Amino acid sequence: MPTVRIELDQDLLVAAGAIMGTATSKATIHEALRRIVVHERQLRHFERLAASALDRSPQPAAVDG
Known part of the structure; x- marks a missing residue:
């Protein structure tokens, strides 16, 4: 896999690592x-x-007027 160099928000990276419990930037x-x-x-x-459930839901009966 090729290496990609990017700039990251270090505060955000540290916060994400703390939330996820990861030890390194790569792991985070x-x-x-x-x-x-x-x-x-x-x-x-x-x-x-949800779409499947909606497709199978009973249709209201037509009202004769």
Whole structure:
């Protein structure tokens, strides 16, 4: 995997590391990326479940007038 050099907000990196309990900058970045991927996969899964549930919900009966 290629090395990528980027400037990071050090205060934000330290805060994220403290929240996630990671010991190094590399571990913090990897854990943050992992969490984003997991979160987005879960969100898409829930969206599919919700759409599926809505598709199967009973439709209101038509009212004759």
